[in-house]
Every structure is written in structure tokens, then in C-alpha cells.
Amino acid sequence: MSKIYDPATIEPKWQAIWEKEGAFEASRDHSRPKYYCLIEFPYPSGQGLHVGHPRSNTAMDIIARKRRMEGHNVLYPIGWDAFGLPTENYAIANKVAPAKVTEENINNFRNQLKRLGFSFDYTREVDTTDPNYYKWTQWIFLQLYKHGLAYKHEMPINWCPSCKIGLANEEVVGGNCERCETPVIHRVKEQWMLRITKYAQRLLDGLDTVDFIEQVKLQQRNWIGRSEGAEIRFHLADTDDSLLVYTTRPDTIFGATYMVVAPEHPLVEKYAARISNLPEIHDYIHQAKQKSDFERSEMAKEKTGIEIQGVKAINPATGKEIPLWISDYVLMSYGSGAIMAVPAHDTRDHEFARGFNLPIVEVIQGGENVQEEAYTDTEVGELINSGFLNGLSVQDAIVKITKWLEENKLGHHKVNYKLRDWVFSRQRYWGEPIPLIHCPRCGVVPLEVEDLPLMLPEVEHYEPTDSGESPLAAIDSWVNVPCPKCGEPAQRETDTMPQWAGSSWYFMRYCDPHNDQALGDKKELDYWLPVDWYNGGMEHTTLHLLYSRFWHLFLHDIGVTSASEPYQKRTSHGMILGENGEKMSKSRGNVVNPDDIVDEIGADAFRLYEMFMGAFDQAIPWSTSGARGCRRFLDRVWRLQDMLDKENTAIRPEMLHLVHSTIKKVSDDYEAMKYNTAIAAMMSMVNELTESAKVTADEFKALLLILSPVAPHICEEIWQIQGYGEPLYLQPWPNYDEKHLVKAESEIAIQINGRIRARMLVPTDMTQEEATQVLPGTDEVKNLIEGKEIIKLIFVPGRLLNIVVR
RNA sequence: GCGGACGUGGCGGAAUGGCAGACGCGCCAGACUUAGGAUCUGGUACUUAACAGUGUAAGAGUUCAAGUCUCUUCGUCCGCACCA
Numbered sequence: 001m002s003k004i005y006d007p008a009t010i011e012p013k014w015q016a017i018w019e020k021e022g023a024f025e026a027s028r029d030h031s032r033p034k035y036y037c038l039i040e041f042p043y044p045s046g047q048g049l050h051v052g053h054p055r056s057n058t059a060m061d062i063i064a065r066k067r068r069m070e071g072h073n074v075l076y077p078i079g080w081d082a083f084g085l086p087t088e089n090y091a092i093a094n095k096v097a098p099a100k101v102t103e104e105n106i107n108n109f110r111n112q113l114k115r116l117g118f119s120f121d122y123t124r125e126v127d128t129t130d131p132n133y134y135k136w137t138q139w140i141f142l143q144l145y146k147h148g149l150a151y152k153h154e155m156p157i158n159w160c161p162s163c164k165i166g167l168a169n170e171e172v173v174g175g176n177c178e179r180c181e182t183p184v185i186h187r188v189k190e191q192w193m194l195r196i197t198k199y200a201q202r203l204l205d206g207l208d209t210v211d212f213i214e215q216v217k218l219q220q221r222n223w224i225g226r227s228e229g230a231e232i233r234f235h236l237a238d239t240d241d242s243l244l245v246y247t248t249r250p251d252t253i254f255g256a257t258y259m260v261v262a263p264e265h266p267l268v269e270k271y272a273a274r275i276s277n278l279p280e281i282h283d284y285i286h287q288a289k290q291k292s293d294f295e296r297s298e299m300a301k302e303k304t305g306i307e308i309q310g311v312k313a314i315n316p317a318t319g320k321e322i323p324l325w326i327s328d329y330v331l332m333s334y335g336s337g338a339i340m341a342v343p344a345h346d347t348r349d350h351e352f353a354r355g356f357n358l359p360i361v362e363v364i365q366g367g368e369n370v371q372e373e374a375y376t377d378t379e380v381g382e383l384i385n386s387g388f389l390n391g392l393s394v395q396d397a398i399v400k401i402t403k404w405l406e407e408n409k410l411g412h413h414k415v416n417y418k419l420r421d422w423v424f425s426r427q428r429y430w431g432e433p434i435p436l437i438h439c440p441r442c443g444v445v446p447l448e449v450e451d452l453p454l455m456l457p458e459v460e461h462y463e464p465t466d467s468g469e470s471p472l473a474a475i476d477s478w479v480n481v482p483c484p485k486c487g488e489p490a491q492r493e494t495d496t497m498p499q500w501a502g503s504s505w506y507f508m509r510y511c512d513p514h515n516d517q518a519l520g521d522k523k524e525l526d527y528w529l530p531v532d533w534y535n536g537g538m539e540h541t542t543l544h545l546l547y548s549r550f551w552h553l554f555l556h557d558i559g560v561t562s563a564s565e566p567y568q569k570r571t572s573h574g575m576i577l578g579e580n581g582e583k584m585s586k587s588r589g590n591v592v593n594p595d596d597i598v599d600e601i602g603a604d605a606f607r608l609y610e611m612f613m614g615a616f617d618q619a620i621p622w623s624t625s626g627a628r629g630c631r632r633f634l635d636r637v638w639r640l641q642d643m644l645d646k647e648n649t650a651i652r653p654e655m656l657h658l659v660h661s662t663i664k665k666v667s668d669d670y671e672a673m674k675y676n677t678a679i680a681a682m683m684s685m686v687n688e689l690t691e692s693a694k695v696t697a698d699e700f701k702a703l704l705l706i707l708s709p710v711a712p713h714i715c716e717e718i719w720q721i722q723g724y725g726e727p728l729y730l731q732p733w734p735n736y737d738e739k740h741l742v743k744a745e746s747e748i749a750i751q752i753n754g755r756i757r758a759r760m761l762v763p764t765d766m767t768q769e770e771a772t773q774v775l776p777g778t779d780e781v782k783n784l785i786e787g788k789e790i791i792k793l794i795f796v797p798g799r800l801l802n803i804v805v806r
Numbered sequence: 807g808c809g810g811a812c813g814u815g816g817c818g819g820a821a822u823g824g825c826a827g828a829c830g831c832g833c834c835a836g837a838c839u840u841a842g843g844a845u846c847u848g849g850u851a852c853u854u855a856a857c858a859g860u861g862u863a864a865g866a867g868u869u870c871a872a873g874u875c876u877c878u879u880c881g882u883c884c885g886c887a888c889c890a
Binding site for chain 2: 218227260327335339340612614620629677684749793796799800
């Protein structure tokens, strides 16, 4: 009789052994095939681990453990994305240094993770707030700066009045701050920007070379938002000047009956002297600026605008004078901030034209009545009222008009992207200082590599300021430094980097985490990169995942690494919801603490349940009783020890099919992240083994091997108790034999006209010929078809026989 | 509005076009127990006394055969949202 299954003693025991043996440390031996598994490194919050973290961690732990057993040199690292607002806010509220809070939180997180037995290589831990780490974050920024990809720009930015911080476009969700949901307002500020738009096309093209789930590719493509069209010059009447517009529908140019510019467009100020209704226009511009993004889209139903009187444009196709309007439905940040309006074939222009009684001219035939509704289809209909374009299809018209515009130097083919440059400055304390100095004489002077890291100074007050200045600006002794070039008094840049900076390259640092000469040795980077498999949340698709692809592509361009794309494969896990089906949150009171679950049922059962609860990529409500069911399963596995056959060790012939097909099913399902069905198959296997009175050692070993990636502690313990040799983590992954995958006999369904009437046992390898000749004559089938004429016989080997009769 | 995913028992969910509901939770009954929130055994879609029939959001279609493919409608979730 074996002792009782007690996870509270065996789990810490094996965790200590793994650690002492360095069981999961990646090797520097580059002769072995490598495999790099990655999870998103956690933000070490004060709340500690929640049940969402282990879902991703366990999934990739299964892959990492399986790959080691398959003979790979595996890198499965962990680290801490530790800069950021919650820590800073906590530090302010509790009057402690953010660095101290961070250290405590990291220690807590590490302990929690270790309890769950993940096979991380803790010798390669990284911490984004460690000066030895952020030295290289700053170095990368300087490289970006030197290559013209970082620039300072005064612009209206998204400002969260609650966090008192500028936000990147990617951090604004539905017009609100991603973090605190406060409506974002516009504020004109000088900001450091990164020219991610320069990489738009390559970020798009790279998606075709990687194995990301389609949803991620699609969202990134939409975010980059490539469109093709033409840039066209409209002359302004009685001037030598012109107004540039971008359109994806140059074919509709004959229908452009007016133009619209964005409220921020410089045209108004330029022609202020000629404009007869200037006060009204200024009034309109002022009102538009007052609106937040959210209000601007809220009001989208009723379009507003005002005509610019005194300035007219000339449609280059018709030669006619057309009026110029100003409206906030045109955005300064896209295209040229001005459009040619074709109300007959654009819903927005149509709405605007109807509101202000502007002419609607049909140029594509096919709509019902363009006075009532815009006709936007590009597949059906030919050009009318369009001079030399008449009779052409939309596609042909686009080609012809573009050529005509180019020949007459009125415009040209143009590709546009929705993607905007990345707002990279933050006005908060707890981030990487931007390593630049502003000198009145020399301008912006970057620090030398030898002067990195530029340490974040220790200060008394971390509070953000209402003025929008970084708290660093208040530290005179830190800000005021001599210019490194000319020695004259100069000032440091006081903005810090966003949290996304450190996370944009952490997966590179894991390859060579202790290197103090470079962010990583090229040989190490080239060996390990790209990451073979990266699992993380969908919420990062257009943030971290896009940013880090951009940085990696840039670092590839300057020769730091050979791979161009950082991640070969990207998958995503679904969220774990509270028991009530709602998102887990403190305010809803439905948060499940992993520690409590581990205390009750052990880490193995907890891991097992996280993988078993449902399809990995779906959101699933937590169920503590479901988790207990997984513990019961492990209890049954443990008790199999009492059933071991003392005489025979080999797999019994009648169990060959079960054992081999389960090995195959589980192996395949792990790779496809179908963990729930893999575990179901192992449960079935245990159920079947339990039904026979005895279990042989080889049957049991096979089960322990395939179960070990999910529930490693219990499997190691049993393996040791039974004296099966070297620890499990050193064992090879089991193979299956094709010839045992097929049972000798299988029960097939007998259908008459598609309805099941009987079942019978036949040899699995029975062929179509044998079946159609033999089966209709058997007793079971004969009386079912008595007196009827067989029209057709359909036989699916091992499955069914369908007899179509009349 | 545009784009995407999805809709199966009381619940989480299984099903290369081929026996719908695997596996688990919950529930019911029984066994063993001083006891059970432990363990074991059996049962558990619906209608029906039964034979049998009906069932995968609703409706139509393709097929020998549809949860799976096609079309329409309804509903849920996610992403983007005046991007010209």
C-alpha cells in the first residue's frame, strides 16, 4: 500500500530537486537543436499572481517540458516588466520608493510562480527596472535617435487628465484611457516620437512570413491600415496655390462637387485675409478643438461644418469651380487633412452634402438614386458623367485617371497607412530616463554609451504634475548638467519612456542576460532567435506585439541580430472569468487567488484544471468544483500504484491500442494546444486501466510520461517510488507504434437510408468490397432490408454501412 | 457602420461531412462507513408506459449522410470606428 498522495510535501520536494540540479537551465551548447518558448513576462503588481497568468505559463511549460524530453536545448525564461504606473501610484499613496515596492512585488511573484513548478530558467531572469537592463533600453533609444527614427515634435497628443500622462494612440480605447477609462483630451505638447510609420510596409509584409494566429495578423493589418489611391492637386482659384487631397477613389473625381479641410488645416490661416466669414470659421475651429476624440465620434451622426467664403477650388477634371468647406469629419492626421468630396459615392460626403444642400452628381451607374443614398459598390457599374472615363469599370477608371493625373502633373498613385508614429514620452517618474541633453548651443546631444545607464535619480516626490512636466524636471541637481559637447550649461530631457520600451526587447536579453558589453552577444542572439513559440494575450496585438516587431526589425537592420522577425509563432489564450461568468475583478468580488487553490488541491491539480477547463483560446468561467475534479483524477492516478502487476511489466496485448493511441492523441493535442482533449484522453485511459484489475509497469510508465508536462510533481514522485530509474525530466518522450493505433475489430453502425438501425462488430481492415459483398447477407442486416431493393451501399471503414433502399 | 469569431444537456465543453453529447462538474440512486463536503458502483438530452420518435439558435438548400458545407434571419462576444 502506497502512502497517501500529499501534494503539499511532494511539490516543494521536487521543486527543490529541479532547482538544485539546474534541470531547466538552458545550455550554452549550441550544437543541440534549440527551442525558445516564451510567455509575456508579468507586470509584478501588488495584487500578486492571478489565475490568468498560470494559464499561459502552464501551456508553454507543457511545450517546454515536452521539447526537452524530445532532445531540444530549451530556453523558457521569466522576467519582470516592472516599470509602470500602478507601482508608481502605490508608491505615492504609501510613501515608499517605487524601487522598493518593485523589489517586494517581484519576490512575491517569484515565490508564487515557483510554487506552481514552472520549468523556467531562473538564472536568466531579467528586470526592466534594473540599471544593467535599462542601460540597453536607453542604448536602443539612442540608436533609434541616431538613425533618425526618434524625433521631438509639438503636436496635439492624447492626454489622460487622471493619470496626468500622454498616451500613444494604441493606448486610447474608445476615446478613453486604456488604464483608467477617463476620457482622453487633446493637449498640445512637445513629445518624443518614434517613426514606426517608416516600417509600416515591412511590418505588414513580415506578417506573411510568420505563423501567427489569423486574428492577430488581421488586427495588425487593420491597425496598419494600408490603402491605395491617389494624391491629387486641386488648384485654388485666383492663386498659384493648390490643395492636396488623398483619395482611394480617383475614378470618382468628376463627381467631386466640393472640398473639405480639417479644422487644424493650415489653409485657413494662410488665406485669412481673403476669407469673408473668418470669425465664424474661427468659432467653428475653436469648438472642434474643445471636443475630445470621444465626443467627435459621438457627434458623428450629425455632421457639422462651415463654408470657407472667399476661397474656391477648381476640380481638375471638370475645370469647374467648387466650394471649400471646413468640417471635423475630416481628420488632420490622415492623408493630407483635406478631401475631395464625392457625395454620390461616399456615405459621409453624402450625409454632409444633404445637410448643407451641396450638389450630388452621379458618376458611377448602378445605384438606385444617388440623391437619396450614396452608391459605394466598386464591383458593379460603369462610369458616367465623367468625360474620357465614361463607360469604364471602376477598376479601369482608376488606372486611367491615375495615368492622366501623372501625365498632367496633377497627382500620382499613393499608398497611405492609418498607422501613426509612436508617442514615446511619458511625464512620470517610474520609467527609463531618456538619455538626451538639451544644449542651447548644440541642440539635442545624445549621451555616450560609456555614460549609460543614465540612472533614474532618487527623489522625495514622485507625484505627477498638472503642468504636464515630468517630476524629474523638479530635480535641479539632476536636470542641470554641462553640455557633453561644448561644456556650456544645459538641461537633461526630463520625460521618461513608456512601459512598452522595456518589453520591446526583453526576449532578446534572455538570450544573453548578463552581458555588460552589448545587449546580447550576436552568436547567442543568432542561436536563440527568433522565438519559436510565443503565447500571450490578445490585448497586446496592436501594442507590445507590434512595437517589439518594430524594434526587432530595426535592430536587425543595424546588425544586432540576424533574424528579421522576432517571433516565429504566436498564439493566444482566452481569459479566465469569475465563477459568475464575469470578468474577474476586485470590485466584482469574484477574484480567485491561485494560492488558495494550490493550498487546497496542490499545484499539479491546479495546473491540470487550468488546462482542462475548456478550449485554450476561449474565455472560460472558473469553477472550483471543476478544479477539485482534477484533483480526484490525480488521486486515481496515484492509486494505480496499488494495482501494479507484480509479475508482468510489458503492456498487455489488449492494452496496446489504448496505450499507443493515447500517446498519439496526447502528443498531437499538446502541439495543437488542445490541452482539454489531451487531458480527457488521459482520464479515459485511467478509467479503462482502473476497470481491469491490474496495471503493468509499462502501461503506467507511458501514462506518467505523457502526463508529466501538465502534472510534473506527482509523476516524478511516482516514478521515483516505483524505481523507474532516472528522473522523469531526463526521460525521452514516448513514441507510439502505428500498427497499434488500429483495433482489430470495430463496431460499425448499420444505417438504412441514413438512419441507424443496428450495430455490428466487423474486422477494422474490412474493405469496401468485402463489406458490400458480405454484410448485406448477414442476419442482422437481412431482416432490416427484407422485401426492399438495394439501390446503393456506402461503406466507411471502421465507421458505418449505409444501405440505400427503395 | 465595417471586419472577425461564435451559437450543442442544468454547467464547462467533445465530435478528419460518417454512431451528437467524449471527458469533467453538478445532480439522483446504491455500496462501504460512527460520520461524509472521503472513496467506490450505476444512472443522468427531450417526448413516450413501451415500441419508437424528436433533438446541435430559427428557416431553407446541397448530400446516401449535415452540429460540421451553402444561403437567409435572429442573437452573443471581440476588434476598428468619420482613415476619404
